[in-house]
Amino acid sequence: CSEVGSTAGQCETCADGYFRNSNASPTSDSCLECDPTCLTCSAAGESGCKSCKDGYFLGATINTAGKCIKCDNVDDTNWKGVVGCLKCTTSGAANTPATCTECQADRYLKAKVGDTAETCETKETCTGGYFPKDESTGGNKCVKCSDTDNGGIADCAKCSLVTSSTRAGVAVTCTECGSGKKLSPLKDACLTACPAGTYDSSNVCTPCHTSCAECNSNANQDSCTACYPGSVLNKTDSLNTGTCIPECTGRYAENCEANQCTAVLGGSKYCSRCKSGFVPVDGLCVSSGTTRAPPAGCTPGTDGTCSACTDTYFKESGGCYLSTAYPGKTLCSQASNGQCSQCANGQTQNNGIYPACDPTCATCETGKSQECKTCFSGYYFDVTNKVCKKCSENSADGKIQGVENCVSCAPPASSGTVTCYVTQTPTVNR
Known part of the structure; x- marks a missing residue:
């Protein structure tokens, strides 16, 4: 009895697990015991339950009495539980499974998705965009790969668990990204774009050769399309690919005046003044040719530099660079008539002249050359x-x-x- 009534010897309100005897009197029991499965009840027997103990749910419509059914019982005709469920709540509607809130110790609770009810998965079946997460309290979970609140990875569509040496215990590894994102080379993030040193292979960031900052869809050493600062692209059979070699060496040192490898593009140095008979074009000292046949893009001066540039080349530190190829495009993204018309660093050009950013910046704040916005590889x-x-x-x-x-x-x-x-x-x- 939880509350004594005004009538002597009679209980007014019964405790959980008991219901008030309608024939109560000072000489008879005021409270009678509910069925063992009931938390509260209105009558004796299994069909008199109003609410159920943990591990059971009420097989009845809202505000009516009924029997308590085990959360994992799926054999009842009208009221069904969930396989492997430990704790649940009633759906309140016949032929609609109970809502599982916690699974048995060897199961993992998978949340409702659309019209699909909650399920209790095994470790082996918690796959296909989900991973099993062990919890010390509240039951284990079958977590969506993209659920960052529970250790998932943002925008990850498929994942698996691996043992990590640096991250304590078991870590989530993404195997496929959604939303058009790219899978990080470490498989620990879904990125908008692949980082330096990798290329996009069907939305998977795949390593280039370690010398390449960018490459042409394979890991060959001669497939580089851009280099890290301090290295330059030694082009082979095309305008776009080659190997990365140390700055101011090899072909880039040939016919360059001593101590004149000083032009900086993309964080690397190139020749700014060549020996007599040569001029710097795309960082290489090429023959100054003749008045009738000057080198492509350059009007040779008399001091080993270009006095002016032509076509889609632009002038930088004594040399002419093609705006549509590396390394020129790291400074100027568009040029015409030998002048840069669109700066790659985010600054506004003025008569073909573009304000420089700090040498480490790929782009910088307008009018603030020392404040970077993005960086070189x-x-x-x-x-x-x-x-x-x-x-x-x-x-x-x-x-x-x-x-x-x-x-x-x-x-x-x-x-x-x-x-x-x-x-x-x-x-x-x-």
């Missing part, structure tokens, strides 16, 4: 200080730590170590 953007730092270097305030030998990376959200995608020595990336 091999650098990460320190958003707090608006500067670009090498992937191997720490930020000035020490909040971001670089990774030794790293040449392609992404900064942490606020502080911590950069995510390294590519190293140029054989070290493990994760």
Whole structure:
């Protein structure tokens, strides 16, 4: 009895597990015991339950009495539970399964999707866009791969579990991204674009050769289309591909005046003044030719430089560079009549002249050359200080730590170590 009434010797309100005897009197029981499955009831027997104990649900419509059915019982004619369910609530409607809230110890609760009811999956069946997550309280979960609140990866469509040496215990690895995103080379993120040192292969960021900042859809050393700062593209049989070699070496050093490898494009140095009879075009010293047959893009001067540029070439540090090819396109994205008409660094050109950003910036704030917006390959953007730092270097305030030998990376959200995608020595990336 939980409340004594005004009539002596009689209970007015019965405790859970009991119901009031309609024939109660001072000499008879006021409260009678419910069926063992009932939490509360209005009558004796299994059909008199109003609410159920944990592990059961009420097989009755709203505000009516009925029997309590085990949460995992799927054999009842009208009221069905869920296989492997430990705790649940009633749906309140016949022929509609109970709502499972917690599964048995060896099962994983998969949330309702559309018209599909909650289910209790085994570890082996929690797949196809889901992964099993063990919980110490509240029951295990079958979690959607994209559920970041439960350890998933944003925009991940399919995933699996792997044992990680750096992330405690078992970690989620994405195997396929959704929403048109690209799968990170570490398989730990879905990206808008593939990072430096990788190429997009059916929405999977696949490694180039370690020397390439960009490449032509394979990992061959001679398939580079862009290089990391400090290296230059030694083109082979086309305007676009080649191998990456150290700046100011090989063909890029031939016929260059001593100490004149000083032009900086894309973070790498090129010849700015050539020896007599040569001029710098796309960073190489080429023959100055004749008045009638000058080299493509360049009007030769008399001092080993180009006095002017032609067509879709533009002038930079004594040389002429093609705006549609590397490395020229790192500075100018469009040129005509020998002048740059659209700067690649985000600045506004003036009569073919474009304001320079800090050498580490790919783009910078308008009128603020020292405030980077994006970085060249091999650098990460320190958003707090608006500067670009090498992937191997720490930020000035020490909040971001670089990774030794790293040449392609992404900064942490606020502080911590950069995510390294590519190293140029054989070290493990994760």
